[in-house]
Every structure is written in C-alpha cells, then in structure tokens.
Amino acid sequence: MISRRVLVTGATGFVGEALVLRLLLDGLFVPVAAVRGQTRLLGLCPVVTFELAKAGALPSLSDIEVVVHTAARVHVMTETMSDALSEFRRINVEGTVRLARKAAESGVRRFVFISSIKVNGEETLVGRPFRADDVPAPVDPYGISKKEAEDALRVIGRETGMEIVIIRPPLVYGPGVKANFSRMMGVLTKRLPLPLGTIANRRSLVGINNLVDLIVVCLDHAAAKNETFLVSDDKDFSTSELLRCLRRELGGRAILLPFPGGLLKSALRLVGCGAVVQRLCGSLQVDIVKTREILQWRPPYSSEVELKRTAIDYLEAH
Template identity: 25%
Template structure:
C-alpha cells in the first residue's frame, strides 16, 4: 500500500514514515514547496502533516499561518478530490477548537480558537468538511493534543531541566489534569485507520488514554533521572503573588507560566477507540513519557 506524506521532515513525519515502512507500507515523502508535487499524485492514502507550527512566543506573522495551514491544505485537498487516492488524513490540532478546556474536550465542541494558528487550522477543517466526497473516498480530520516522543522535548523541556538541576518544583499544591499523546500511540492509530476500511470519515481526537497532572510528570522525570522528587506545595495565594511579581520584573515564573503548568486540558479519545473497536491504546501515558524522558538523557 502506497502512502504519501507531507511534512515528512518533521518530528511526527519522520517517526510515522519509519513506523509505516516497518509495516511494509510504501512511503512516498512529498514536499509542497516543490512545484511539481502534482505530477505523480498517485497513492492509496495521503497524510497531510506539513504546516506552520504554533509559535508560543507570538512573533510569527498571522497571515503566514493562513498561507501555509489553510491555503496549502485547500490546494492539496482539491488535488485529492480529483485523484484516485482513497483516503485523506489531515492533521489539525485540538487548538483549532479550544485554547482552554474546563471540562473534557470532545469532537462536537463548538470551535473557539483564539490564535492565528488555531484559526488557520479550523479554516482548513471547515473547507475540507464543506466539500462533497466522491464515492469510495474517506476523509479524516485528526486533532492531536500535545505530542511527545524520543528526541522531541517540546514543553517538557522546562520541567526536565528543573528536575535535572535539582530545583524543587514549587507548584505541587496545584492539581491539574492534562492529556498527552505519545508518538507510539499516534503511529498505531494512523495504521489502524489506513488498514480498517470500516472506519468512517470524520473528526477524531487523538490522545492517550489517561490524564496526567504536572505533579505526575515531575514524578516520572524524577524516577527516570533517579533523583529525589523535591516538589514543594507552596500555598496557591503565595504562588499567584509571585506570578504577578514575575509579570512586573520579567521573571521566568510569571502568571502565564503558572497558568500553563497548572491548567486542565483534558481530551477524550473515546470516538477513535470506538471506531477501531478497542478499549485501550497499546501504550500507557506513563510508559510513553518514560521513553521520551530517557531519550533526553541519551542525547
């Protein structure tokens, strides 16, 4: 089975390409920067990973998100509709619908993205969903939460360095619950979608089975590093005051950092598991994070 993949040079693209190749799929890596990408547009499925990632520093031009995440996706999808390719798998993001999640995020949530990144992803989703699919074709809009895996530190880098340096984690008085997605579970889900033609088109959240708190993550990092967990539970009102001071004198521990480390962001994966017909994903979030953290040490 031949699979076309855009964005194959990125973290997810590299891992997914290797994984599918190991399962005897023929992976064709294409670049949308190459003006000739339409010349050989034949495959069984196309996985669209290419895009402009979320800029947490907020320095990117908003229009650039729409040029890359929206316009290129529309062009690729139009080519798919005219082709003989059966499956189109588009990697969107949970940020396309929600920057904050007070309860649990399901696929039917009313979208309310607040960033150019999220808005550009949602606009691409809307375009895809607005088109009539020819018979025999399937379309999947994937909304992954925070993806991690060996070699990809991402937002885990801050906590990893805190524990590695022996600095006490000061926010243990806050208990939150967050969803993560290990790269091994992501690869497994994509393989199942491609292989199982009974899975219907639609929007699907991708997340590990269980939620983890930031305190859980600190514990996992401490365990992997074989270091004592030095977390301390400073009262919340004191932490919030420190955060306001950090806003004023530009400290690393400011209100935004505290918010990111202590907020809830829970994502349901029940829809995709039901479609596949499984109760549990093959890899637990704890084991996935352990594997990721171990890779930081080995580098």
C-alpha cells in the same frame, strides 16, 4: 508486490518521521516522504520535495492512495510575526487546501489531516473533557487556522468524494521530542526546587507511538471515513504528577515545593508569562470514547512506558 503508497507530508518532523518509520516497519504500505529539506529517511523510502507555502511546490500524487498531512506552521510560545493569523492561514489553510485539491484531482482515496486539540479550545474544567463532536472554540491563531483548514477539507470531501479523516492530538511527547517538553526535562535534571507541588489540574497527553498507531488505523479503517477523532494515552496527569513521574524516570526525585496556586498564577502573569500559566496550572482533558468505540482502538502503550522511553532518549542525547 506492495503498491499501496502513502504520502506523508512533514516527514522530517516529529510526527511525520515517526509515521514513516512505522510504515516501513509494518510493510503494508509504501511510505513516500514529502520533505522541505534534508532528511534521515533518504535511502529508506521514496523521498519527494514538498513546500506547503508554495503553490508550485506540490509533489506528484498520481500513484498515491492516502495522504497523511502532518506539515504545518506550528504553534510557538513567542510569536514574532506582526500578523500571525494571516501567516498561519497562508500555510495551514491555503497550503492544505492546495494539497487536498490536488490529491482529489489525482484520485487519492483518503486524506488524513493531523489537526490539533486547540480547535476545541485552550482549557477545560476538571472532569469536563473536550469531545470530538463539541462545537469548536479555538482561541489563538494556530487553533483558528487548524479549524479553518478542517472546514475547508470537509467541503472538498463533499465536493469530490475524497474521504477526509481528522485527528486532533493534545501535546505529543516521546523519544526525540523538542520544544517545551524537552526544556521541562532539562529543568528537572538540574534538581532545582520548583514551586509546583500542589497543582491539581488534569491534562491529557499522547505518546508519539500511540498517535502513530491511531494514524495507521485511520489509513484503512472503513469507519474512519469522514470522521473527526480525539486521541490521548487515555490517562490524565496533574502537572505535579507529570513532573514527579518524569523526574523518577530521569533518575532521582523531583523537588516540588507547595506553593499557593493563585499566588503562582499572579506571579507568572506579572512577569509576562500568561501562556505558561495555562500550561502549568490549567486543565486540558480529552475524551477518546468516540475513537475507542468507532475504531475499536485502544492506546497500545501506557503513558508510563512512553514517558520512560522519552526520559531514556533524553538522557542518552544529553
């Protein structure tokens, strides 16, 4: 009888729900979905109430072997809080510490923390990707809070013996993706000409199925103990290449006009879109050599397959 139970926080979110569904499919662990509100998982697996920001809203962990912590206050393009860093710390640091300490006290063997590549920084030079063991250099409040949460978890791990595994993904996409990636597909389906034809940056992405596959490996792999891993599809795109590939999968051809990169950056900054400049024109590459070598892991799905699935899902939903 299967009794190995994995608590997945943020199980109504993009990553958390995908992980629960994968665990149900594999049948090697019993996923316990920790959720804040309604969930489509009700009836498929055990569901418990969980509120990361509230000290008294932690679920029982007495029979849990592994916690996978995906819940967080996520990065947003248009921050409305006057003191964003304090709010990120309240949820992403203090909430994570409360959960981890309760997990250790309850005898949880391993705590897998889904962090962010923003702990490494915001941008790389082309050909000089971030590595898992680089000195962290977070810039924005979200990245800073994730770095502080990582530091606190390592301390708890040393104090209690609970194994800590940290995974830092870059942009995650896949069927059901929301936010900027979904909006980008929406723009592409309108067949509007875009001045993005000559951007020569390089960006790493990770498909949801590849990220979930690595998380599953990290539940049990002995060599993952107390390690930090970067993850990607192991293929980088320029913004121009990504748009052309997505438009092809959505049906048709992207209309990308050649436009001087410097002029485009200046124009976007003039209209208050500095953050957009970095995402459209800047590079952010990750090196997953450590992940491949220590875990003997390779992304099981190509980026082309994952982008096709993402586009098909978007078209069906719209």
